[in-house]
Amino acid sequence: MTLTAAVVAVGDELLLGDTVNTNASWLGGELARVGVQVVASVMVGDDLARMAVALRRALEDAEVVVVTGGLGPTSDDITREAVAAAAGVELVRDPDLVQELKDRFAAYGYPMPADVLKQADVPVGGSPLHNPVGSAPGLRLEIAGRLLYALPGPPYELQAVMAVVLDELRARSASSLHTRTVHTSGLGEPAVAEVIGQGVAVPEGVALAYLAGGGVVRVRFTGSDDTVVRRLADRAAELLGEHAWGRDDERLDEVVHRELAARGATVAVAESLTGGLLGAALSRMPGSSATFRGSLVVYATDLKESLAGVPGPLLASAGAVSAETAGALAIGARERLGATYGIGATGVAGPTEQEGQPVGTVHLAVSGPGDAVVRSLRVPGDRDRVRLLTVSAALDLLRKQLVLDRVVL
Amino acid sequence: MTLTAAVVAVGDELLLGDTVNTNASWLGGELARVGVQVVASVMVGDDLARMAVALRRALEDAEVVVVTGGLGPTSDDITREAVAAAAGVELVRDPDLVQELKDRFAAYGYPMPADVLKQADVPVGGSPLHNPVGSAPGLRLEIAGRLLYALPGPPYELQAVMAVVLDELRARSASSLHTRTVHTSGLGEPAVAEVIGQGVAVPEGVALAYLAGGGVVRVRFTGSDDTVVRRLADRAAELLGEHAWGRDDERLDEVVHRELAARGATVAVAESLTGGLLGAALSRMPGSSATFRGSLVVYATDLKESLAGVPGPLLASAGAVSAETAGALAIGARERLGATYGIGATGVAGPTEQEGQPVGTVHLAVSGPGDAVVRSLRVPGDRDRVRLLTVSAALDLLRKQLVLDRVVL
Structure with missing residues (x-):
């Protein structure tokens, strides 16, 4: 009891x-x-x-x-x-x-x-x-x-x-409560709830909760029998596939750090709208010096060229806020900072639009030993929130790329 | 009522x-x-x-x-x-x-x-x-x-x-409460309370509170008459002198942005233990592209030399965590990113000591058109907290330098 x-x-x-x-x-x-x-x-x-x-x-x-x-x-x-x-x-x-x-x-x-x-x-x-x-x-x-x-x-x-x-x-206390959580990305709360609702039968006495925030949705099972609760979480993670990125107390930056460390890989960043938040996330874990090289915070447009090596003609034609520039930033970070992976991030944090693109426009790229990947998205919210959601999305893009590369290599 | x-x-x-x-x-x-x-x-x-x-x-x-x-x-x-x-x-x-x-x-x-x-x-x-x-x-x-x-x-x-x-x-609501806050840095709560206690007579019906956190102490007056409350805050700010850096909802990064903008000056950073948080703070304000150039997040030691221009022999003799390296980082940031001011930040975020220096050791420097200034300090707390307190201390060091330079120029 x-x-x-x-x-x-x-x-x-x-x-x-x-x-x-x-x-x-x-x-x-x-x-x-x-x-x-x-x-x-x-x-x-x-x-x-x-x-x-x-x-x-x-x-x-x-x-x-x-x-x-x-x-x-x-x-x-x-x-x-x-x-x-x-x-x-x-x-x-x-x-x-x-x-x-x-x-x-x-x-x-x-x-x-x-x-x-x-x-x-x-x-x-x-x-x-x-x-x-x-x-x-x-x-x-x-x-x-x-x-x-x-x-x-x-x-x-x-x-x-x-x-x-x-x-x-x-x-x-004769018994204790056990909690197991599955962290997801890339799906909204209703979509996650639909996947779980259709595939996981939650027994009497177990509480199921969805916790949304910061660009991720967490699925949490709580009950008195840890074996039951863990099995439910395992099943949920299986159904959610690549959208399930972690469990329990894990943070996304921790998963990325672990995946990089497991293969002896490092990451470097060239970031604009996030102003350094992406580097801060990748250096948050104790021991992150083994996986994080550094970041070029190229806030001023001319630094994108002089520091991160984005070609001037590309900047002029595609613009600072573009998928092309994100790709060039990722390559520049990887090469100039000597890392296995490079992340590039550019976008419009607000409060006003830039180069005719609306607030929340974000272009991300990951360059690594395999194919480069670029992702353009639109995130909601004010300046602080756009920047935070950009960090989550960038970490998640690298995480997915690491999973793909493990399959390929 | x-x-x-x-x-x-x-x-x-x-x-x-x-x-x-x-x-x-x-x-x-x-x-x-x-x-x-x-x-x-x-x-x-x-x-x-x-x-x-x-x-x-x-x-x-x-x-x-x-x-x-x-x-x-x-x-x-x-x-x-x-x-x-x-x-x-x-x-x-x-x-x-x-x-x-x-x-x-x-x-x-x-x-x-x-x-x-x-x-x-x-x-x-x-x-x-x-x-x-x-x-x-x-x-x-x-x-x-x-x-x-x-x-x-x-x-x-x-x-x-x-x-x-x-x-x-x-x-x-027929009445409303008015609140005026003075933000301070560089003094502990008892020292702030002593200054206020000796110099400010708080009338009946006005509540005075001290709120400490994140490396700053806030002095707050609350009462029904806004004129009275504002006068008390003005008097407190006057007594606290250079320790009073802002009022009400202002953030320290906002004050720094405003002071830089007022003189058409810009800032660039070379930071290590903060991993990008200092750049993130300086780019948090809307319109910060007018005052913030960018940041070199030189987390790996070799990047401090290759990217930020810290001389190799200095790194070898003084160490990556030293006042000398902080100074060289500030100069490197200022020169390589083409800014009026450069901030350098290095230290030990933890959880373990580094180069024989304890967790919480922080070295900061500001290089600008006037004299360069270096500050070494020891901040309390775990990894996350050390990094946050370092950001506050670095912003405050730049703020004080801007005030001094205004007097000199």
Whole structure:
């Protein structure tokens, strides 16, 4: 039986949009791994009445409640008070924690503001959770058969204190949830759903989800039996064929890096509209110096000729934004940077059209030991999005070429 | 009187931690700007019973409810059904929306899967919200005097559909909050707080917040009187001097672009550890072709010599990761790409040390018409973070040099 959890993240900065709630996603992933399913995750401001409502609901929703934030020393840190109120108990000052706080400040040679001592308050019946990297200890408390943990808000401290909580929950949870994901490219979400809907029978108890973003669609199966879930993902990948480029936590740049490394090949880039993002993607993996040579970011048109070797007459006749120029950029990158493969990328990122071509026009080319390949496409969105989608499309073009070359060689 | 709002973000991927809920923070910020205060923000999975509970609570909590996600064409997209159930009404298929969907697929030349048509379903009494960038329209519905909007989950589509909703809410909200932000670099949060604490008297009713992240500290004043808030920000910027590099929505790359454009100057880059991210930042602004020439991404050591002109003996003696190499890269970029300014960036992104230098070691240089400047620093974090902080530090170094050169020339 899977345990259920509710997450309550505390802080005005979350509601005002100043801070993105990355703690909630980190907790969701970590809790799922130890067999605890997050069924509700809420954000609430530094307001005692709103927090009381949020804690009451969380205790209704799930067997485990994880609260983050509001354990600091300042006047807007009220999580201790709210938790004690939810449990209907008083706060008492823990002398051991008082001593720890005094020692901590003494060790750093700072005078200790008096407010800091409220961090030593613990609800009656609860116990502190040691914080190895900060001054705010966590709290553990049982309320009417439910388990409540309160943890500090800074991600680094949360993660340090959470280690012992995850161990405790892993021991309590009889089962765990397993997730398998298949990453696809080149198909829209409806088309992917149609392929899966027609070819994969999803049994009771397994959840199927489609996650679209950044030019890729992910197909995710979640269930309690890892063998079942993995088999479903295998079947989905088989049906999706060359559109399925990776699994689980893999990124597209990681797959490209691995495929290049497997054959001792390298890649170089000559890119225009992406301004360096394609090079950045190919150098993101640790160890990418084995597969990535470099990139010529030839943003100014004259540099396409002088640096990347695109012939001047070709630039003049076909234009900087053309399939021909993309092809010449790929060849130039490959030759001038001494790589097995060259990628060329040119296009119109916007916000205005260029050389009479609309925003989103993208020309990509890959030059390698086999045939060169050129792809012209039109991607949606604003400037940032056009650039990001161009990177995905370029990586995917190289990936497909690597697969073809493996067959040919 | 400020309107209150509750945000409900729908999707298993949010609870499982696959997707960070950036929509909630974006909505929090945008709603605050039009005078709507988010008082609760929740995430819920693709589960009809859980969604019913979340919607009921949201309608209790606030005058406006904004739901995002679950409007797609697949079987796990159930927001339409949940909203109709919460309102106690049926869904009816809207013939105009059916036609729009058919036209949309026809325009792209794709066959339309039958499931897509459920995106044309609208609760009785509700109305669709036009989606200019995707196939899922939003919904608008009044439930017992509360206003409910359902919007698509992909951030790009959410933001496009939300524009009209924000206009409507701005008109309804009698008051609005005004926010003025000063961006700083080169000082930690405590140092910034000390400068502000000693020199700026913050009146009752104005909130002051410090937001640190990505190598910058932001100082934010929020209040109902824009004149007051703006004066406070002006005073803060004055006290912070050269550390204050921008205001409100400005990005550092935007300030650099503007400063370059103001003097008809251009910049070129030779970068190693950032792999192209520095070029990407300098080409992010629309119109950056007027100020950005290009970048030599010399990831492989031999390219630092052959492409960027770093002298071989210098590379051999000082090493690829050195202040001397950063200086030579800056000069090489400036000369070989024909720019007014050249930036050189080299360092250790990790995960392992290089040439005996620890992860986070960064050497930057700017070469221009005045004196060249070199800066060596150590930045915290993992590979991704080291690369991002390097970009911020490099842009800031160029910005400061531009300010100095303006004084000199």
